[in-house]
Amino acid sequence: MHSTPHIVDDVMTRTVVALGRGATFKDIVKTMQRWKVSALPVLTDGNRVVGVVSEADLLPKEEFRDSDPDRYTRLRRLSDLEKAGAVTAEELMTTPAVTVPANATLAQAARIMARSRVKRLPVVDETGVLEGIVSRSDLLKVFLRNDQDIAEEIRHEVVVHLSPDPMHPIRVDVRDGVVTLTGRIPDTALVPVAARLVRAVEGVVDVDCRLMGPHRQPDLDPDLPDSPQASR
CATH class of the missing domain: 3.30.1340 (Histidine-containing Protein; Chain: A;)
Structure with a gap:
């Protein structure tokens, strides 16, 4: 039996598929398909997390493949248009990466995911080196x-x-x-x-x-019956 609270280290996946900054667009797609994941951390040579490439970062290439966006779209979605022309993980990645330390509680990790609108978080040590990854499904394991x-x-x-x-x-x-x-x-x-x-x-x-509460003393409060206290 574990004591409350659980921390990220208890539920995270320690074997993580990651990318180098020079990984090509097609290699990224192949890796996602092979490992059935929708996002991958991007690492430096020292295994520090510098960004994350997700399916959302890849989709602009298909979205704008056969269209010429108007001026309004170019101004409003400049970042997506830049990613449409990107060919490496370094060009595609969202940076800085949203990460979580291994000693964070599951509630803290859940709040980070909700606030950042991401499905998984790279788990890093104090120097930013990758230690694992935690997903929404990992956080729900406590309900098992x-x-x-x-x-x-x-x-x-x-x-x-x-x-x-x-x-x-x-x-x-x-x-x-x-x-x-x-x-x-x-x-x-x-x-x-x-x-x-x-x-x-x-x-x-x-x-x-x-x-x-405790039973009332009849001789002290004869007219006051016990009343249940409830909270939900």
Whole structure:
């Protein structure tokens, strides 16, 4: 069982197909077809990542192959027109490359992908040397964790800090990644905290937090019934 959070190093692919800056257009297409990938990192002689060539970088050559773009198109899509005339990886690549360090959390990697609108990220060390590659599907691997592992981590990493009383344990049930918490905790202010901590556990799809506060003392508050505290 892994502790939260997972990092990129846990899920990345370590064997990476990459290009030199002098790789030709046709060699790039052949490499993508052979390895069934849509983007390839471009490396220096020292294996540092200097850019990425994607299918989007290659398509302008076909798009503008038999057309003469008007003035508006030339002004608006100058970069694409330059790539339409490119013949090497160095001319085609998008630079600087969007990368991620191996010790980044999966959430950080997901945010970088979403912000940059890319499907995969080269993983680099502190000097920019390629260590691996992480894709969207790699980030989703955490949802393959079985329910028992998720429940055990929640009990040991979250619940034990919320309710250390073994006589009144918090119940943790997990089904298809959806966590249900039931029981009582000493302070209802901890209910949203509990939900947030559980949601942060890798592999959790959703949280149904049905925790309640302690039983009220009838002699102190006879007119105030217990009320469940819930957070989703």
